[in-house]
Amino acid sequence: MRGGNRVQMGLTYAASLLSFAVDGAPRPFSAAFNVTDRCNLRCEYCNFSSFAGPELDVPHIAVLFDRLHGMGVRRLGVVGGEPLVRKDIGEILRLARRRGFFISVSTNLTLYHRFAGVLDPADLIFTSLDGDRATHERSRGEGSHDGVIEAI
Helix, strand or coil: CHHHHHHHHHHHHHHHHHHHHHHHHCCCEEEECCCCCCCCCCCCCCCCCHHHCCCCHHHHHHHHHHHHHHCCCCCCEEEEEEHHHHCCCCHHHHHEEEEEEEEEEECCCCCHHHHHCCCCCCCEEECCCCCCCEEEHHHHHCCHHHHHHHHH
């Protein structure tokens, strides 16, 4: 994130806090958008894939992003399941960028090699590495450690 963007992000956050302190009307600064419940892994501690339901299409996501931005949201966390299982994730991230959001994406990174450049609109990418290969793969599945390491 460039210096000017950091200053703008800080000012927006401060305005959100100030609005709450001054008139009590909360103005959200940050939102998380669960783009899918689907995931390519079957982690022992997660049950997301058992609840996979319908997903919003891009036109409905555009309406959601417009409403979030209109409410004052400036930081958008894109989460899942695994966001990279959506074939239109690149389009969704570009849409968020056009709306002016600071974008973070939480991903297991194991599919990153298939989608070179798709995460480029993101400002931050979060992933998890649960320890050494044996520990990570015991929780997340065989081959998952290599996927994270290769993507990093």
